[in-house]
Amino acid sequence: MINAYVRKDGRKGIRNVVVVAYLVECAHHVSRRIVDGANDSEVHLIGFPGCFPNEYAYRMMSAICTHPNVGAALLVSLGCESMNREQLLSDIRASGRPAELLVIQEAGGTLSTMRAGLDAVARLRAEADQAPRADMAVSELVVGTICGGSDGTSGITANPAVGRCFDHLVADDATCIFEETGELIGCETIMAERAVTPDLAEEIRACVAKAESYYRTMGFGSFAPGNAEGGLTTLEEKSMGAYSKSGSSPISGLLKPGDQAPAGGLYLLDVVPDGEPRFGFPNISDNAEIVEMIACGCHLILFTTGRGSVVGSAISPVIKVCANPDTYRRLSEDMDIDAGRILNGEATLDEVGEEIYQRVISLAQGEPSCSEALGHQEFILTYKAFEPLGPACLPVRQIG
Amino acid sequence: MVPTEKPDGKSSSVAQTLLLHPDDTVLVCISAIAPGDILMIDQVAVSATDAIQVGHKIARQALKPGDTVLKYGAPIGSITHAVPPGGHVHMHNMKSDYIASHSRDRSPNQGKPQP
Structure with missing residues (x-):
């Protein structure tokens, strides 16, 4: 408990x-x-x-x-x-x-x-x-996920394993949040099909289109040189891998930074500002996204990495799920979960998904994550502008 | 990797790759590939010509400019230069159909490409 x-x-x-x-x-x-x-x-x-x-x-x-x-x-x-x-x-x-x-x-x-x-x-x-x-039930947990330093293994091991964990948490009626619409460019069609209402599907398509337009104005996609060194070639390839963190549950709603989910389920967080691009890149580094998920009430964050990120966060602990077995060997002191075992057949996606789920529970019970024990408390907040959520974004709220 | 004997008598290895979806036109390398390693592509042995790292992609079939690259059963970009079966598929022969990728030495906002 x-x-x-x-x-x-x-x-x-x-x-x-x-x-x-x-x-x-x-x-x-x-x-x-x-x-x-x-x-x-x-x-x-x-x-x-x-x-x-x-x-x-x-x-x-x-x-x-x-x-x-x-x-x-x-x-x-x-x-x-x-x-x-x-x-x-x-x-x-x-x-x-x-x-x-x-x-x-x-x-x-x-x-x-x-x-x-x-x-x-x-x-x-x-x-x-x-x-x-x-006592706090699993259904009362709010869990966010992010990928940082992705490579060609992220979308095969750590990301789909987090997806399995999310499916388990959503089945428990917990709240799960995935994000970075700029890293979901190319997934809009399949993602919209999972929306619980047609109007929400339209909102999801519109927010990914907004992200694409915003990043085009910035002159860069959300794609770092390390992504390419790790075998990823295009933004949409990275997106497909990132998308698998969301698992297979229906998408219950669309949030913006600072919004709390009205009930358990899977939610997409729109992190790309509304209106004309004004203050620069939507999220200048991974911690800016983590801070926005925390503002939505996330108690903890599942962070997948292939190249090897070491960050944690202020306020909410970060669990590191390492996708690449070579990276795990080099940076094991920073990694909570070795999802790279999936690549050489030492574990299945379901087994690693369950291991992540169990780690979520033990962390919630007080056992620190690696980044937490190492004292990582990164925090970054910059200028942005958002319009309030549209009425179609949270269908659950309307029914409730 | 499984050691095998090449026709010239030198030892070689069968590289491990992963097909993520039956429709895919690329395979994902899950152990490092050296030139000369044997790649099994749909039960056909192909000798690797490139050194390829874990997480990178190889062509499952001959790919020509304009072809859509499929991974996870989904389009992830287009071919810009022809790739033989077993060839490394990456920045040098494919591109995004959304926003162009950038690297440290060549990016859209940093002027002319390096020679």
């Missing part, structure tokens, strides 16, 4: 993180020193570097500071940036989580704010530790 942390808003977390959030790059150093000084693996650093206002960034910060894995938050502001710090503080407190705010320009500079921040973190830690515990 999973022994969850119960938040006052009723959500259940599998970790009890005290988050320290800088609200502009100018407060980053002070915030990092506070986190370093706290010397507590469950105190995590997050933040937004921009000084200009951005509705998306505010929504993401608010969603992440009230994430089920977060027990308390310290906001660190320089003082003159655009992020609405008072509103953010009020959002977090409204969720029942203890929260404090430090403004460097008022607190007396770097050292004074660091000292005040360490005191605040100690208070917040003590309050977060009072969170009641309760």
Whole structure:
């Protein structure tokens, strides 16, 4: 059984993180020193570097500071940036989580704010530790998946194995989220056929078309040189491999960053901004996608890799599923699951899928993943713009 | 890999490949292939001419420019230069039908291709 942390808003977390959030790059150093000084693996650093206002960034910060894995938050502001710090503080407190705010320009500079921040973190830690515990069913888990550093083995071993795990989780009525429509270009037809309603199918086709148009404007597809070195030749080939992470369940809905799924099932997360391309690449690196899945409430992330990524994440632990047996041998200290065994016939897709499922449960029960134990707490948030979800995106909500 | 005897007496190996879907026009290499290794393509032995790494693709049949490449039973791009059966299928002889791929030394926004 999973022994969850119960938040006052009723959500259940599998970790009890005290988050320290800088609200502009100018407060980053002070915030990092506070986190370093706290010397507590469950105190995590997050933040937004921009000084200009951005509705998306505010929504993401608010969603992440009230994430089920977060027990308390310290906001660190320089003082003159655009992020609405008072509103953010009020959002977090409204969720029942203890929260404090430090403004460097008022607190007396770097050292004074660091000292005040360490005191605040100690208070917040003590309050977060009072969170009641309760059983959590598998159906209450929200699990995201991403692939990074894909190669020609990813789509044969790790990705379809995660798909099998997703099928098992969806059968348990858990919520599963897959994403990066820019890495699903070429899969739109087969993907739309899995939508639970014709209108949702149309939304899925439209969001992949949007991704293709956006990436064309950027001048690059979501395809890195390492993908080619690993045997992938085209974006649509990479897409077919990435798509297999979704498994075979019906697609229950389409989310945008920060939206929570209304019920268990499989959901596609649209990470490509709406409107004219404005702020550059949709997701500048894998962690930007992970952060968006966390903003949708993911308790943990299944990360498949062929070339070998080592990243983890702040807030929600990352399980690494290694597709390539050679990479596993080189980077085994970073890998939780050796899916490359499928290539030489040592394991079947079903067996590795079940192994991933069991790892999801043990991680939710508290056993750290490799990246978590190694202290990986990457976090990146940049400018974007989104329109609200259309009415056809969540058919379950309409029925319910 | 299974060692075999080539006609000239030198030892060779039968490389392991994977057919992901019956309609596919490429096979996926699941153990490293060296030139001279034997590739079994639909029960026909073909001698490999290229060194090919795990995860890369080889042609299941002769492919000519304009042919659609099928993997996972789905189109993954088009052939730009002819490939013999058993030949390496990659950036040098196929392209995306969506957005062009880029490499470190040659990318759409970085000016002229390297010589």
